[in-house]
Amino acid sequence: MIRQCLAASLLVLSSTSLMAAECSIDIQSTDQMRFSTDNIVVDKSCKQFTVNLQHTGTMPSNVMGHNWVLTTAADMQGAMMEGMSAGVANNYVKVDDARVIAHTKVIGGGEKDSVTFDTSKLKEGESYAFFCSFPGHSALMKGTLAFK
């Protein structure tokens, strides 16, 4: 009831607030080494964007760990290779890697982690890639992200 009243008053006050872009996304990852999405669009009206990563499987993080890492498409391979060397203690992300725009920690089955980043780090027209940097996973666990 309270929610309905709130929604109704928001509608009266500002119809644009109800049309505001979604500035977050929920992504599931699985024991089958998959993300639930392979394409993300970040709306230009978002000042920040949040990725909520969930591992819906049951396998532990040392066997089937997943993270979510964002780079430009051009930087993906290098960031992934050096992330692998950084090891699980660093969530398979090289420490202070300037190529990495945002990343979650590595999670195992039943766990979740979120990351929020400023969209001022993104450029319209640039091709971005997201992937899991756990060794061997990015062949299947990757996608594209656009800012527009």
Ligand SMILES: [Cu+2]
């Ligand atoms: Cu993974």
